[in-house]
Amino acid sequence: xxxxxxxxxxSKQSKEYAASRPSYPLSLFxxxxxxxxxxxxxxxxxxxxxxxxxxxxxxxxxxxxxxxSIKQIENARARPNVxxxxxxxxKSALRDESVDLITIAQALHxxxxxxxxxxxxxxxxxxxxxxxxxxxPHSINPEVDKVSQLFYNDIVGPFWPxxxxxxxxxxxxxxxxxxxxxxxxxxxxxxxDMNSLMGYFYSWSSTQKYxxxxxxxxxxxxxxxxxTAWGQEQLKRTxxxxxxxxxxxx
Numbered sequence: 001x002x003x004x005x006x007x008x009x010x011s012k013q014s015k016e017y018a019a020s021r022p023s024y025p026l027s028l029f030x031x032x033x034x035x036x037x038x039x040x041x042x043x044x045x046x047x048x049x050x051x052x053x054x055x056x057x058x059x060x061x062x063x064x065x066x067x068x069s070i071k072q073i074e075n076a077r078a079r080p081n082v083x084x085x086x087x088x089x090x091k092s093a094l095r096d097e098s099v100d101l102i103t104i105a106q107a108l109h110x111x112x113x114x115x116x117x118x119x120x121x122x123x124x125x126x127x128x129x130x131x132x133x134x135x136x137p138h139s140i141n142p143e144v145d146k147v148s149q150l151f152y153n154d155i156v157g158p159f160w161p162x163x164x165x166x167x168x169x170x171x172x173x174x175x176x177x178x179x180x181x182x183x184x185x186x187x188x189x190x191x192x193d194m195n196s197l198m199g200y201f202y203s204w205s206s207t208q209k210y211x212x213x214x215x216x217x218x219x220x221x222x223x224x225x226x227x228t229a230w231g232q233e234q235l236k237r238t239x240x241x242x243x244x245x246x247x248x249x250x
Contacts, residue, residue, distance in 0.1 A: 046107030050076035109166035143229035178248025
């Protein structure tokens with residue numbers, strides 16, 4: 001895949017994406033770091049807002065944080081040893097055998113998998129680690145979850161791109177041509193108020209496509225039911241997402 005045919009679903013709402021996407025648990029990174037023998041260079045592929053790259057910068061000498069979306073890079077989190085670059089996952093600007101860890105956070109489902117895995121093999125040092133993860137539907141409580149599921153499935157459901165099926169299937173149907181490393185279960189757990197959840201809904205590509213097609217706001221359609229289920233908007237509730245992780249050694 002080249003930048004010319006890159007399927008960019010997030011540039012328009014890149015600021016919302018940067019502000020509203022869930023952050024990953026530190027325990028996930030600690031697990032991956034223990035697997036990596038050399039910690040010179042990490043490649044965070046399809047970095048988005050640089051969320052994972054920023055954490056990796058605490059452990060590696062250098063982190064290459066790449067994305068095919070210029071807008072995403074413009075809203076990324078800066079760190080002295082994190083170097084942002086614009087190129088596709090399948091055709092990177094990295095040298096042969098130069099990377100010790102490759103991470104793909106919430107993005108593998110968008111790739112041309114065979115091309116990307118070939119590129120990963122090219123740039124990885126012998127024994128390097130590759131880790132790809134995605135998160136499933138969030139949960140809060142039965143009342144709020146009912147409204148969230150209505151929004152996801154029925155209101156913006158027709159506007160989800162077909163690649164989302166990989167996420168819904170927990171990445172189990174994405175071929176992963178590397179010796180598998182068993183990983184423990186991880187989850188994201190955050191304290192959010194109702195406005196944070198609404199901001200998350202706005203960051204979805206399906207929400208943006210709904211708004212473009214219908215010239216109306218789908219989040220406002222569920223506001224009353226969400227408020228009834230949530231209570232006071234400022235009330236903090238625990239929001240949980242399961243993480244689905246593929247880890248291998250190159």
